[in-house]
Amino acid sequence: MNLDYILPNEWSIIEKGFDQNKVTASESIFSIGNGYMGQRANFEETYSGDTFQGSYIGGIYYPDKTRVGWWKNGYPEYFAKVLNAPNWIGIDVCIDGTKLDLNNSKVSEFVRELNMKEGVLTRSCLVELSNGHQIKLETSRFLSLEIQEIGAIKYAITPLNFDGEIEVTPYIDAGILNEDSNYDEFFWEVLQKYEGKNEAQILSKTLKTEFHVCTGMHMQFELNGFEIPLESKNEILDKSIKYTYKTFVKQNDTFCTYKYGCYVQSMNHNKEELIFESQKLLQKAAIIGFEDLLKKQKLAWSKIWETADIVIDGDIKAQQAIRFNIFQLNQTYSGEDSRLNIGPKGFTGEKYGGSTYWDTEAYCIPFYMSTKDKNVAKNLLLYRYHQLDKAKENAEKLGFTNGAALYPMVTMNGEECHNEWEITFEEIHRNGAMIYAIYNYVNYTNDYSYIPEFGLEVMIAIARFWQQRVNFSEDKQQYVMLGVTGPNEYENNVNNNWYTNYLAKWCLDYTLENINLVRKDYPDDYHRVIDITQLKQDELKAWQHVSEHMYFPYSEKHQVYLQQDGFLDKELITVDQLDASQRPINQKWSWDKILRSPYIKQADVLQGLYFFENHFSRKLIEKHFDFYEPLTVHESSLSPCVHSIIAASINRMDKAYEMYLRTARLDLDDYNSEVHEGLHITSMAGTWLAIVQGFGGMRNFNGQLSFNPQIPEKWQSYSFKINFRGCTIKITKSHKGCTFINESDTDTSIYLNGKEIVLSGNQLVENK
Amino acid sequence: MNLDYILPNEWSIIEKGFDQNKVTASESIFSIGNGYMGQRANFEETYSGDTFQGSYIGGIYYPDKTRVGWWKNGYPEYFAKVLNAPNWIGIDVCIDGTKLDLNNSKVSEFVRELNMKEGVLTRSCLVELSNGHQIKLETSRFLSLEIQEIGAIKYAITPLNFDGEIEVTPYIDAGILNEDSNYDEFFWEVLQKYEGKNEAQILSKTLKTEFHVCTGMHMQFELNGFEIPLESKNEILDKSIKYTYKTFVKQNDTFCTYKYGCYVQSMNHNKEELIFESQKLLQKAAIIGFEDLLKKQKLAWSKIWETADIVIDGDIKAQQAIRFNIFQLNQTYSGEDSRLNIGPKGFTGEKYGGSTYWDTEAYCIPFYMSTKDKNVAKNLLLYRYHQLDKAKENAEKLGFTNGAALYPMVTMNGEECHNEWEITFEEIHRNGAMIYAIYNYVNYTNDYSYIPEFGLEVMIAIARFWQQRVNFSEDKQQYVMLGVTGPNEYENNVNNNWYTNYLAKWCLDYTLENINLVRKDYPDDYHRVIDITQLKQDELKAWQHVSEHMYFPYSEKHQVYLQQDGFLDKELITVDQLDASQRPINQKWSWDKILRSPYIKQADVLQGLYFFENHFSRKLIEKHFDFYEPLTVHESSLSPCVHSIIAASINRMDKAYEMYLRTARLDLDDYNSEVHEGLHITSMAGTWLAIVQGFGGMRNFNGQLSFNPQIPEKWQSYSFKINFRGCTIKITKSHKGCTFINESDTDTSIYLNGKEIVLSGNQLVENK
Secondary structure, three states: OOOOOOOOOEEEEEEEOOOOOHHHHHHHHHOOEOOOOEEEOOOOOOOOOOOOOOOEEHHHHHEEEEEOOOOOOOOEEEHHHHHHOOOOOOEEEEEEEEEOHHHOOOEEEEEEEEOOOEEEEEEEEEEOOOOOOOEEEEEEEEEEOOOOEEEEEEEHHHHHHOOOEEEEEEEEEOOOEEEOOOOEOOHHHHHEEEEEEOEEEEEEEOOOOOOOOEEEEEEEEEEEEEEOOOOEEEEEEEOEEEEEEEEEEEOOOOOEEEEEEEEEEOOOOOHHHHHHHHHHHHHHHHHHOHHHHHHHHHHHHHHHHHHHHHEEEEEEHHHHHHHHHHHHHHHHOOOOOOOOOOOOOOOOOOOOOOOOHHHHHHHHHHHHHHHOHHHHHHHHHHHHHHOOHHHHHHHOOOOOOOOOOEEEEOOOEEEOOOOOOOHOOOHHHHHHHHHHHHHHHHHHHOOOOOOOOOOOOHHHHHHHHHHOOOEEEEEEEEOOOOEEEEOOOOOOOOOOOHHHHHHHHHHHHHHHHHHHHHHHHHHOOHHHHHHHHHHHHHHHHHHHHHHEEOOOOOOOOOOEOOOOOHHOOOOOOHHHHHHHOOHHHHOOOOOOHHHHOOOOOOHHHHHHHHOHHHOOOOHHHHHHHHHHHHHHHOOOHHHHHHHHHHHHHOOOOOHHHHHHHHHHHHOOOOOOOOOOOOOOOOOHHHHHHHHHHOOOEEEOHHOOOEOOOOOOOOOEEEEEEEEOOOEEEEEEOOOOEEEEEEOOOEEEEEEEOOOOEOOOOOEEEEOO | OOOOOEEEEEEEEEEOOOOOOHHHHHHHHEEEEEOEEEEEOOOOOOOOOOOOOOOOOOEEEEEEEOOOOOOOOOOOOEEEEEEEEEOOOOOEEEEEOOEOHHOOOOEEEEEEEEEEEEEEEEEEEEEEEEOOOEEEEEEEEEEOOOOOOOEEEEEEEEOOOOOOEEEEEEEOOOOEEEEOOHHHHHHHHEEEEEEEOEEEEEEEEEEEOOOOEEEEEEEEEEEEOEEOOOOOOEEEOOOOOEEEEEEEEEOOOOOOOOOEEEEEEOOOOOHHHHHHHHHHHHHHHHHHHHHHHHHHHHHHHHHHHHHHHEEEEEHHHHHHHHHHHHHHHHHOOOOOOOOOOOOOOOOOOOOOOEEEEEEEHHHHHHHHHOOHHHHHHHHHHHHHHHHHHHHHHHHOOOOOOOOOOOOOOOOOOOOOOOOOOHHHHHOHHHHHHHHHHHHHHHHHHHHOHHHHHHHHHHHHHHHHHHHHHHHHEEOOEEEEEEEEEEOOOOOOEEEEHHHHHHHHHHHHHHHHHHHHHHHOOOOHHHHHHHHHHHOHHHHHHHHHHHHHHOOEEOOOOEEEOOOOOOHOOOOOHHHHHOOOOOOOHHHHHHHHHHHOOOOHHHOOHHHHHHHOOHHHHHHHHHHHHHHHHHHEEEOOHHHHHHHHHHHHHOOHHHHHHHHHHHHHHHOOOOOOHHHHHHHHHHHHHHHHHHHHHHHOEEEEEHOOEOOOOOOOOOOOOOEEEEOOEEEEEEEEOOOOEEEEOOOOOOOOOEOOOOOEEEEEEOEEEEOO
């Protein structure tokens, strides 16, 4: 953890001073992306120190051979690896024959800034090279929101104590390895190279998956603000193209290289036209020019911030953190493309592989649903709908029949990517999150049509899974679910995980309810779905029976639902009694010791109470919070937000704020000393939830939008906006009270602390 | 399964007819070994078809880097891989310029025989080469029991339809890969090569472990029985040495190559003297000559058979099978060296890695103890005693303190070699087997001195482990053991596995009992051990408390101990109701389906009832057998023998015989289509147990040797011998009755069906 690493600022992430030990961490934190592609904040010029080079294109993956020590039937043969893409940012620099490399130079006045308001990464510093030459270096880089396949770099060098020759070598390189590969394998094959005037393209394809990607660059040069023509010396290498430009520059002149880069790829274009498309785009970018592209960039980000921003007064670090989280979520997923999803590391690293976890359904959808158009959330649902067949195949591999589906734990294309049996085969609660997300979407947007059109098929396949996955216990005379792993992955292969059993029962109930609704109101869809699924009446009865006779472990003594059978056999020593040297336990303890301990990695029973808060009394929620929270070590980034929300809901604002702090600046303060691997993108949605659902108390059970705003003592006020059924509502909470503004023309109503309030169009309602 | 593969024969394993698809299977079945080294039955000459080349030297291993998908704290950094050793058997053959290769030739009258009485492998066949030349090929090979570092080959060729040139190229080759390695890595480094007259040596060492091994060969030649001198053309290659000899042979002449091979190695000699030692040994072998070495071999094997043989009348396949099992056990482990142990595949394959499992303590020790000198069993105990420090380190890695020990699941040098968390960290019952073996040894041999001298230290370290591994359940008000895997590996991470809990309690009791005995009778040892272990009185009290308050899952309804908590929540559908297409379930089902099924891989509760039969009533044992046996799929080779023994003990001879058949010819009939990977060496001890303890009803609880002989209907009679406290007793059972002969001079007594019988020296006692 490093509290002084990033300078506090409302709208920017700023690092001052050059520290070689922080390069890989900063490469993660200052990452840029536009939903279509993303890059770690690698330097353009050569850097010989410790660095983790990473550029990524959404949806591009490689099915790497699964290697495990002990194979189990049902493991995936291949898993989808997020691929490090060809590099187009590189610009090597030589000054009077000496290579520019911050690792070998004296660097001063180093400032790196990620301007989140405008979506641009800048860097400036003074550099003294080993030959004594001093230069000023100023760079700007962004990935365009407007033209998503394009990015732009401005790279300016000013000699400070000499006249001399500057040589710049912009290049594109498809000879890229994955950081996470142990085997030094190349996953890209170069097919074609194109050499043009100040422009080059490499067409390459991924092995096996055959994604074709054209990587291009186009250069322009300026001296003191005036465009200058330069001749290039071209090197066409095996997997890369390098153009070298030389110019003589006088002291205090500024020589500026503009480099436009692009990826165009076969998910969106004909393979045959990729080079041509790249040429068109780069020409377009060059004509618009860097400064005008940047203006468009600022405008596009201002539109995002218009609804997504959260303003916090009185706590600049909290302000910076929440904007960082919102910014990164928007950099990762923009929502137009239902083939893309939100990887746990977004475009900032390769760890975990695959792009899609249940994080999307449980944490990310509410964020995108409230801050963007409803089609964004719908696209995330459709992603799973389109992968339903793969989920059925996956279930079939595990012995399920009759069109039952098990969605994968980790995936890119719908196939399972994970191979720990206790997760792959047993962490099946993920299947319930798929239906919960549909419920959440319909409830929030009122777009019921999603269910007859798409959702019902998914529900039926999942209901079939649950019915087959339970068995009737003669001993208990109830249905039990054996051998599962709950959200708390510090328990494996347990029986009757309460969360999973509860979610399964709810899935069955909700599916039955919607079959009835669709039959009544959407007869055409009903018949189509019945026809596709070959659903039988007997199945409905069986689901009903399971739902009515599901077993839930419960302790009369403690008056709580038990996380799983046998939980009370553990020694229930609370976390505060653990010696600090023992934590984090996942680094200090062997796995068996963790498993037999009572310690909870992330909300499990509490996750269920969060999802289904309206099913339980406040008293019951308090009892469970008091029982489980003291045993929770929060060693998953997805844990504190749920605790923060529940704590706020039971009026424990101190605890809610404590938990909020653990999630808000997780990456900025490098809480777990792992930020160099990439950012915790999906947990950033949890931070947003902690403010909006936690402090703001926003709920939308039964289609009613309600609030119960509270404010942390340290803050003066905070405000956020949400899109709700066509209205944009701004909520501002201070210690004096709260105000609601309906920024649309349509009237709507909300519930405040249980009381209905009408919000007329463009009107402010104040509540003290 | 292939019932007609191996021809029935009392003393030999015979394969007739050449089948290219059976080469790798036969290479396993016809393996030879002498406790010091062993080889698969690879052909001497080149074979271009499917083959698995394997030569192994006891105790030689390589610490291979552990590669797992998901690392857990506590996993071994390295695991000990059994290393494929340099090859000294190779003899390439060219006949008039055409290479001899059975894969490319017409082969007829092929006979392969493993003569178990004499310990020699022979092969003969007629071969027509692609050039039309026909030859007769006759080979013999054995690994000397008398001079363990030496082996000998007789390789005879007789031209049948031509006069021509025969070229033989004996070679030694250290450029050997492991079959089980995915990474094509060499684990041997060649250090020195020595070229002599008809003799060569390669000195090589293993990487990392630096075992130095000198591999040598020495050749002699005969034409029609008369030694002939031949000149060699020598090739000294990077990792191998080849000598080529040419001679002109007339039709029906027999040209014979004698090749003596040897390994001498740094576990037994100075590194510097290895080449010299090899030269000495090879000279010695050459002077003795093949035929006289073979005579010594026959004599040595006859001594082994003298006590180890089991004679079965009326069932030649059963006779062949039991001799095969006894033969292979003796080929694998000869018992002089406490640094060696019994790998699950012996010297016949590489699967599983490591050499030592709990199989040794639970199954193998009784066999070696009864058929060999007691020092053999003692050496197996000392193997673990010498590795106690490593077992303590292993426990420490998992968070145990105060000198607690956890013996590894799989090991070569005392370090853990396995990396599945549910096995490595949780299949801890293996620790109890260490103490059970000591108890078994002392009980059988009456050599109590082992406990004060060695055993007590091991017991104390293991008792400490159990006491730390349980925890007190407030809920149950008893000690529970959470997160274990029992002998039935088709359950993972369960709570309160009855077998493990029972064994743990017994270990504590037995340790306490022996601390008292040693204190009283061996005060010097007692003080030494207390000093080394720093044992405190409080610990003894704690052990006592755990033992007295251990929890055992029990079902009142079924009146049985439950395999683990929650067992009755499963759907208890017996194996006979399973569709045949679903078996073996470990090939047909995904792991989660196996785990939540009731199916038992190998005896678990029943393993405990077998170990501690004297603690339980016959009625109780019957009840448990009837409850668990129908749920057992026996997908471990160690399962049927225990069931056979228990079935016999409760007078279910049909079931006992059925179970015996599943273990006896497991490899000969290739029951599981996996014999090509190597033989199931340790389970062969189980077959011996099934006859001696099962049909013979031999027990030695409380130091009393007792019998309750029964006989399978199909057999006419059977007899076996055991060494018991200095006496050799031969037991013969027929349908008419049974006889006992005490072949020693000392009187002894046994119990027959509960009645004491005195066996005077060299006297026969008949019982009808």
